[in-house]
Amino acid sequence: xxxxxPDKVTVKSTGALKYVPGQLAGRYEELGGTVxxxxxxxxxGFCLCVDKLGLRPEDVAHVGDSLEHDVAGxxxxxxxxxxxxxxxxxxxxxxxxxxxxxxxxxxxxxLQAYLAKHTKLPTYIATAFCV
Numbered sequence: 001x002x003x004x005x006p007d008k009v010t011v012k013s014t015g016a017l018k019y020v021p022g023q024l025a026g027r028y029e030e031l032g033g034t035v036x037x038x039x040x041x042x043x044x045g046f047c048l049c050v051d052k053l054g055l056r057p058e059d060v061a062h063v064g065d066s067l068e069h070d071v072a073g074x075x076x077x078x079x080x081x082x083x084x085x086x087x088x089x090x091x092x093x094x095x096x097x098x099x100x101x102x103x104x105x106x107x108x109x110x111l112q113a114y115l116a117k118h119t120k121l122p123t124y125i126a127t128a129f130c131v
Contacts, residue, residue, distance in 0.1 A: 001028050001033055001034070002038070003025035003035050005021045006039050006069060007022045011065070017088065025037065041073035041076065042073060050077070050079070057077065057078040057079055060080070061123070062080070062082070063129055064081065064083065064084065065083065065084040065085075065087020065089065067118050067120070075121070076120070080124070082122065083124070083126070086127050
């Protein structure tokens, strides 16, 4: 199997979680299959994008909600990362979508406990990404 999007879950516009190709690829591996992954968290894609844009890594911040894919990949490429704590890890971080900075403070204990389980950490943390 070739998996060009290793993400395992995403958040739908309704707020519900939806499984995506990485979940299927992982299950295929569990059943004994071989999978070739392309994309996050491989730092190569991040580096290529920064280079193609003519930017320096220190001038770029990647925004994402997956510690395994977004944060690990961007950190591996030497980029700053804004981790959206109310995304796919919201149950583990205790963070729900909010525009309030106080919401992040209120959820700091579960968030910090969850981050402590990971080796590649974000530069910044936000409760939401709004445009």
